[in-house]
Amino acid sequence: MNTIQEEQFSHEILDEFVRVANKAADAAGRVIKEFFWKPALIQTINKYDEDGLIVEQATNVDRLVEDAIVSIILQNFPNHLIFGEEGGWYLPKDKDAAADFVWVLDPIDGTTSFENGVPLFGTLIALLYKSKPIIGAIDQPILRDRWVGVQGRAAMDHLGVPVRTRSCEQLSRATLYASSLLHFSDQEREAFNRVTDKIKEPIFCAECYNYGLLPSGFIDVIVQSYLGPYDFLAFIPIIEGAGGVVTDCDCEKLHWEASSMYKAPKYYRIIAAGDAQVHQDALIYLKNVKKE
Template identity: 40%
Template sequence: MCKADRSPVTAADHEIESALRQVIHQRYPHHAIIGEEYGKVRGSNYSWILDPIDGTKSFVMGNPLFGTLIGLMHEDETVIGLIDVPAMGEQWAGDGQFTRFNNRLNVCSATVSGCHLIERARLYATPSPHFTCPDERNAVDTLSRHVAIAHPTCDCYAYGLLASGYCDLIVETGLQPYDYLPVVPIVEGAGGWITDWKGRQPGLNSDGRIVAAASKPLLDAAIDSLMRL
């Protein structure tokens, strides 16, 4: 089954989101809920952000790098985030101050690499064929030529890798709030930085262009490169 934009959706997407909504509504009946599959239910100043399967294409093709994203916003700030990657048995949870990694064997703090230099950075980026704007595609292609290693992004798993120090930079476009808001406190809690392409804090009304980096100098250098459109 596909949505109007031809992206795949499965019965599992609907079932997971329905189950999450039911649990949230039972525990926090006055909270708002914003989900990928069922839209928004209005409520208080607290809003839950849900992406039941981030990486549905990976899920349907047997790639284990799909995950569930859950975020809790208070007014305009995401205060708690969760990345759960069930096929890998890995999970990251953060509150903007601290990020915990759990792989079923160990629970430990997650910390970014601290990389400062573009030429040493390991980059995950939206693949070129997914860009609808040629200028954006050219900007990411140019940035990719200046890093140490560039690889197509692996959905939410890339942000977990960034939080644990296995990559240094992520550049994406075409995202929805449920794709990026839950990862904000995870990246920040691990010591990283995450903004839109203009250096602004991501929010519900952001344009879906996201940069996450292991340090402020690396973030600034990436934004400087991207904005030479």
């Protein structure tokens, strides 16, 4: 069944979007390879909240990677808007931060892994049309893995082969991944522990790489919190295009209004699953947890 987005664009236009997303991911990968496993070249940059407290860390490489992606996108689509984790809004002089087409970027998702030489980080690229993700890409340049999703099409791996989530209808047989327990509030951690009491095994690592493993049929459930829009929008076309389900932890559709005038939640809590039944069963323990 065709989606609204698919009906609005020809295959040629969608293919052009994918071509540019792949080209941008290639450019990002070239920059990352120049710095990976070269700690003397990597500089840590602290990010501060409005109270002057350190809330997150990035590196000099994050910004270089984002600049490379932005350059490719603007060369091909100069009228599209871009929102990056490092640089915020990239706006043409005659536009405000609201448009039909918006690219959302996370140049290095998993900066800690990158800094410590663990090749499980990735570059995330999403294209939104009227705030709905129509293109998503996860790229891991060191392992040479890439997943690309197009709304209304089957998700593909780096070889252009369709990927598919695996069947797992019982929570007790599911393998669950999360990046770290430190990313959950106390209430979220309690809810998360209720899920892990019911599953086969919880594993902590891999960050965005998990979201490629899930559509490829290697894992069953992912639960994460404290995410910005650049952390998850690229996953949606990939997971859905592989037969999976991804929502917030109250079973609501994930949504980010692509405008600087929109007051988004401070962070998002998400659950992704390869099997709809496992998704529903896990949600029983995760729903209605108040954010701190």
